[in-house]
Amino acid sequence: MSDGMSGRIEGAQDARDLVELATSEDSVGELLRRGLDWLTRVVRFDLATLFLLKEGRLVSVAARGPLANAKVRQHTLNLAEFPSLRQALETRRARAFTEEDHSHGDGDPFDGVLDLPPGHSCMVVPLCAGERVYGVLSLDRAECETYPQPVVDLVEVYGQMLATALQAAEQRATFEQMHRQDHEHAKLLEAQLGGDSEGILETSLSPMMRDLARRAKQVAETDTPVLITGETGTGKERLARAIHRWSSRADHPFVTLNCAAIPAGLLESELFGHVKGAFTGATKDRAGRFQMANGGTLLLDEVGELPVELQAKLLRALQEKTFEPVGSDKTVRADVRILAATHVDLQQAIAQKRFREDLYYRLSVFPLRLPPLRERLEDLPQLCAFLLEEQARRTGRRGMKATPAGLERLEAYEWPGNLRELANALERATILTRGTELGAESFDLPTGGAGAVSRGPQASAPAEAPAVEASLKPGAVPTLAAVQREHIMKVLTLTRGRVYGPGGAAALLGLKPSTLQSRMKKLGIARLDQFVVDEV
Numbered sequence: 001m002s003d004g005m006s007g008r009i010e011g012a013q014d015a016r017d018l019v020e021l022a023t024s025e026d027s028v029g030e031l032l033r034r035g036l037d038w039l040t041r042v043v044r045f046d047l048a049t050l051f052l053l054k055e056g057r058l059v060s061v062a063a064r065g066p067l068a069n070a071k072v073r074q075h076t077l078n079l080a081e082f083p084s085l086r087q088a089l090e091t092r093r094a095r096a097f098t099e100e101d102h103s104h105g106d107g108d109p110f111d112g113v114l115d116l117p118p119g120h121s122c123m124v125v126p127l128c129a130g131e132r133v134y135g136v137l138s139l140d141r142a143e144c145e146t147y148p149q150p151v152v153d154l155v156e157v158y159g160q161m162l163a164t165a166l167q168a169a170e171q172r173a174t175f176e177q178m179h180r181q182d183h184e185h186a187k188l189l190e191a192q193l194g195g196d197s198e199g200i201l202e203t204s205l206s207p208m209m210r211d212l213a214r215r216a217k218q219v220a221e222t223d224t225p226v227l228i229t230g231e232t233g234t235g236k237e238r239l240a241r242a243i244h245r246w247s248s249r250a251d252h253p254f255v256t257l258n259c260a261a262i263p264a265g266l267l268e269s270e271l272f273g274h275v276k277g278a279f280t281g282a283t284k285d286r287a288g289r290f291q292m293a294n295g296g297t298l299l300l301d302e303v304g305e306l307p308v309e310l311q312a313k314l315l316r317a318l319q320e321k322t323f324e325p326v327g328s329d330k331t332v333r334a335d336v337r338i339l340a341a342t343h344v345d346l347q348q349a350i351a352q353k354r355f356r357e358d359l360y361y362r363l364s365v366f367p368l369r370l371p372p373l374r375e376r377l378e379d380l381p382q383l384c385a386f387l388l389e390e391q392a393r394r395t396g397r398r399g400m401k402a403t404p405a406g407l408e409r410l411e412a413y414e415w416p417g418n419l420r421e422l423a424n425a426l427e428r429a430t431i432l433t434r435g436t437e438l439g440a441e442s443f444d445l446p447t448g449g450a451g452a453v454s455r456g457p458q459a460s461a462p463a464e465a466p467a468v469e470a471s472l473k474p475g476a477v478p479t480l481a482a483v484q485r486e487h488i489m490k491v492l493t494l495t496r497g498r499v500y501g502p503g504g505a506a507a508l509l510g511l512k513p514s515t516l517q518s519r520m521k522k523l524g525i526a527r528l529d530q531f532v533v534d535e536v
């Protein structure tokens, strides 16, 4: 290799640098910058120019060397005017240019831009990967000498690697765009299904709700933890999603963890993740909800169910934004805004030593209480229209509406299951109704029990109450199953649908929760879906 044309070649190290460059995940700009640095070490030139192919033209995108200037960096070449360049691209082979090439029709590529002597050293290296030709790299030197073949071969290898890296960067960009599109698509779907709207909050006719929405919007702008309280089904999760959407974290993940739905033994790993081998079944590292929510918001639903042992770890994660995954001694940092929701009285849980007071104060910096539906009955017409619309998007049953008599029937009910129960009642009524009007008779709401409100004569007539008569005619006496069913429903109404834990239906009925659940299933209560059944 001519010493005059090659730079400092330290074979192995330079080759390693080149391989590292080709496999790096840098942006295209960074790749070019580092690539040109590499070239200055291995070959002598006064100007290295990278041209990308765009619609039959070579457009300069980067230049390096003593002759590189602003004009060179904005230079474009029309390929039609440079047959030798075109040939190099077609054959996909690097080549040095000689005095002879210039006499074969190629003009001076830098005519009007640089004043290089005729017959100066020049080589072009096509940048090709797979089927694609990305452009060329040209090297020029003011000396009248021809680049020797070994130097051309070396730079050609560099060109191939650079093109491969360009291809990878292009694929990454395409992939990221697809990912963004997928994300947008998922958000659109969520919006279409209704999850992406705050529902009836700001437009509520209830001053209490409007005030709540106003305060929620204000706190959304901060990173302050929010404790959302309210009976089951009042819209705590929906409000939490709205707070996330109104916050500057909206473009980051919103992650939820229902602390009551996960067995206590698995909660720590669900929250903070685990490393391979941390426990039987931990076959690989797994990120917890904290890591998943990094940059975004984590909703801890039913936070009152969090085992006391875990509460200390949560407190530290809240205060220091750090934690250790299960089985790991490495500290992980996550920037997460915490929202917590509960339908149990946490003060009472503190008194019973089931909830740490310090954690409570940390979580309840900004409490928001969602009123039960019976305290915002003025919203019933708007809520029905909204929920029926949302339901129509899922089921295709469009145009359903509650008649004034239907609304009156709904108003007469106490709604222990709140908005969720209302949504379910509307869906059941829609299934049972042929037309589009939901009248009083469309709603099969429990009557005479804990759910019914005594509102004078228009209140639900006890027509569905089982009549226990002295007559021994078949069917006159309710079956044991019917009585059990009614009793369980009544207790579930009292516990607001809660099966587990102290004060839950299972405890009141003196049954194991799993026994109650299977009995409910047998009696068809779960299928009614009227009550929230804690998952196991």
Ligand SMILES: Nc1ncnc2c1ncn2[C@@H]1O[C@H](COP(=O)(O)OP(=O)(O)OP(=O)(O)O)[C@@H](O)[C@H]1O
Binding pocket: 198, 199, 200, 201, 230, 231, 232, 233, 234, 235, 236, 237, 238, 239, 301, 341, 343, 383, 386, 387, 419, 420, 423, 532
């Ligand atoms: N503001 C709202 N406007 C309209 N519908 C709502 C609103 N909030 C909640 N809903 C509906 O009420 C139902 C229950 O909402 P959500 O799951 O947010 O309640 P929750 O209080 O978190 O319930 P739980 O205590 O059982 O976790 C959902 O079907 C939801 O679509």
